Amino acid sequence: MTAHPIGAAGFLHRFDGLRARLPGARLPWIQALREQAADAFRVQGFPTRRVEAWKYTDLRQVADAGFDEALSAVDSAPALPPAHGGARVVFVDGRSRPDLSTVDGLPYAVESLAAALEAQEGRLGSLARPAEQPMAALNTMLFEDGLVVTVPAGVAGGVLDLVSLGSASERPEAFHPRHLIRLEAGASLTLIETATGPEDARYLHNPVFEIEVGFGATLTHARIQQEAPRAFQLATVYARVEKGGTYDNFTLNAGAKLVRNEIHTLLAGPAATCHMNGAQLLRDGQHADTTTVLDHAAPDCASRQTYKTVLMGKSRGVFQGRIHVHQVAQRTDGYQMNQALLLSPEAEIDSKPQLEIYADDVKCSHGATVGEIxxxxxxxxxxxxxxxxxxxxxxxxxxxxxxxxxxxxxxxxxxxxxxxxxxxxxxx
Amino acid sequence: MLRIEGLTAEVEGKQILKGIDLEVPAGEIHAIMGPNGSGKSTLSYVLSGREGYEITGGSVTFDGRDLLAMEPEERAATGLFLAFQYPVELPGVGNALFLRTALNAVRRARGEPELDAMQFLKVARERLKALQIQEDMLKRGVNVGFSGGEKKRNEVLQMALLQPRMAILDETDSGLDIDALKIVSDGVNAQRGPGFSALVITHYQRLLDYIVPDRVHVLMGGRIVQSGGPELAKQLEETGYASVQAAA
Incomplete structure (x- = not known):
């Protein structure tokens, strides 16, 4: 056995080996998506800090970890975090575990992507942009499973728990779930995602969300990131909000060695609303990066972003927030605030707000505060x-x-x- | 109760207190009057243990114990209370939680059992009623969005809950209309008794119409320059601080 390839080469090597066995290998459109993503990943590789979007987050420790694909035992019964409602979908190492999930009698469809892949043509990949985001490219190249939720028009979906468990194994493993969430006109859903793993586990959790919030629909998306202390999470969320719809995202970063929480929201229809809020709680040695890209592409939309970071020991927090107000987006109401509380002289926070405004009737403000108690x-x-x-x-x-x-x-x-x-x- | 001897203190290298001698016996209320910049607030902060004040000489004992050696929370637990001139806003800290945490910290330090949320609420409601404060104030963030009068009432509410043996009222009358002034004064007067002393720090005589002191001290240039009975306050009101300065 030769040395285990690391970095981008390691993942490309794995793709070469798995190509014919990955879900959808016989579906030409999936094959094409994966091949394009592999090309994009080959070109971009793991981003270095020379890439502007990754200036403050160095992925070298992720690239060099030498991951295996997940080999979780299917019959194990891992401890589950507390449930917040009746319905719960559990993934272990990125794979759906129906035996641990409870989705009976719901007024909307909950499926595993691996099982429902064939029907996702035109939906999977409609929002993600692997050509511009290498981690989304990696996800597209290697995803095996994910959650597919479709809430029909007018249906109040209630609370759905999405649980992601990483497991401990001899070699660090990587998994790349792809989640597709669609709310049709007037529908609502509260999706509470909890990602965690056992204390000694070392893994890469690289999820990509493609979220469609329809006309007048409301999605609450709470992401509770409590990954194992040595794990990595690189999450990319793509959300599109139609007329009068609301996307309310709150991301809590409390775990992991290194985390990137990247959210791209497109306010596509008039009078749409989005909240991208969050808190980052960092102990010594942790690195958390929240990067938001918000497109106001229709008039009369409102956006609110407030991120708060508490830093202890030698930890590092990053916030990058770009708001792009398109020319058509008159009467945009945008607000962005980033606040950090430094509890240690060794902690560091980097904050980079970016406003690009092409409409003339706009209310947009941003601010940042850094302080001690x-x-x-x-x-x-x-x-x-x-x-x-x-x-x-x-x-x-x-x-x-x-x-x-x-x-x-x-x-x-x-x-x-x-x-x-x-x-x-x-x-x- | 409180004995201050030869107290000198500096702020950022500048001497503010230049040798204060003062004794407040148990059960007495003393007033400290003085013009702006005389060292009134510095004295209250030094007594309550705020950082940034360097004690360069003298001593302060509270019931015979060295007050200056104690942390601020120890001073509070031993029965000293500072009513702030500018009560601090604490966004995100509910007033009820704040009051209960403070009360239980002090009770614990005194060896008394802590109160649970229900027991606390009962005690707090009694005090609120006596001070004519709306119960709604418990649900708000500490001093957040409070009017000047509400902030001062919240200070008096804290005093009524913590039951200190000695209160320092730092310009408690500033920013109060006459009705609020009466409520605050009634709150202080209700504490009066052999086990309660107070040091009322004020620029104006007005407050002393409502809280009648046993003794009045005039603080100027970092020293007590004159002491007398309540009539001294009235006299100052008429002649101003300049006359004292001339006499001293």
Whole structure:
């Protein structure tokens, strides 16, 4: 056996070996998608920091890890995180596990991509742009499975849990699920995604979401990232929102060694709304990157983005937010705020807002704050008898609470709040 | 109760307190009056333990214990309370949680059992009623969006809950209309008794019509330049601080 190829070459090598066995190998349109993605990935490789979009996030440690494809045992019964509603879909190492999932009697369709692949022609790949995003290219080249949800017009879908578990194995493994979420006119859904893995696991979770929010539909998408401490998550979300629709995304980054949370939202129809909010909670040695790309491509749309990062030890946070207001997008109302609380002199936060405005009747604002715990606030609490450590904890919690309070959906808000509290209790 | 001897303190290398001697016996309320820049607020912050003030000499004892050696939270637990001139806003911290955490921290330090949420609510409601404060104030963020009067009432509410043995009221009258002034004064007067002392720091005599002090001290240039009974406050109101300066 020769040395295990690493980097982009390792993944391309794997694709060569798996090509004929990957799902959809006999479907010409899938084959074409994968081949194009492989070409794109071959050209781009793992992005280096010389690529502007990746200036603050170095993927070398991911590229050099030498991943295997996942070989999870199907009969194992892993511990599952708490459920937030009745319906739950579980993926282990990127593969659907119907035996662990509960989707009976739902008023909408929940399928595994591997099983329903043939019917996804024209839908899969309609939003993702592998030619411009190498991790999306990697995902397209190697995806095996994913979640396909279609909520019919006018149906209130309630809460659906999407659980992703990575497992521990001898060699680090990589999985690239592709999730397709579609809400037809007037439909609604609260999707609560929890990604986690056992303490000693080392893996790459590289999901891509393609999300379609139809006319007047509302999707709440809460992403709770609690990956194993040595794991990597590189997630790319593509969302398209039609007239009067709402996409409410909140991403909580609490786990993983390195995470990139990249969201591309296209406000395609008039009076559409999008919230891209989040919190990043970083301990010593962690790196979290949130990159948002927002296209206001229709008039009278509103967007709100608030990201809050708490940094401890030698951790690093990144926020890059681009808002592109197209010429047709008159009366756009855009707001973007990035706030960081540095609890250690060794922590670092990089913030890069970017506004490109081509319409003339627009209200768009952005801002960034970086600070330590406020001395006056701390003294006020201590002067009331509250010990310093507890006072600090209260102020950090308050900072994070404000982020989560913006989430409209009650179940999602409660789930995120519990995850924040759990994180803080574990580190404090 | 509180004994200050030869206290000197600096802020950023500048000497503000230049030798304060003051004793407040148990059960007495003393007023400290003085013009702007005389060191009134510095004195209150030094006594409550705020960072940024360097004690360069003298001593402060509270019930015979060295107050200056204690952390701010220890001072609070031992029964010292500072009512802030500018109460701090704490966005994201609910007032009820804040009050309960403070009360339980102080109770724990005193060896008393902590109150659960229900027990706390019962106690808090009684105090709110006595101070004519809407219960809604418990649900809001601490001082967030409060009017000047509401902030000061919230300070008095904290005092009523924590039951200190000594309160320092730093310009508590500033920003209050006459109705709020009465409510705040009633709150302080309700605490009056052999186990409660107060140091009322004020620029104006007005507050002392409602909280009648046992003694009045005039602070100027970092020193107590004159002391007397309540009539001294009235006299200052008429003649101004300049006359004291001339006499001193």
């Amino acid at each position: 406020d001395a006056d606030q701390l003294f006020y609490l201590r002067a009331r008898g509250i010990p310093e450590a507890r006072a600090r904890a209260m102020l950090v919690e308050a900072f994070l609470t404000e982020a989560v309070e913006g989430v409209q959906d009650e179940t999602a808000r409660a789930a995120l709040g519990a995850a924040v509290t759990g994180w803080w209790e574990a580190v404090a």
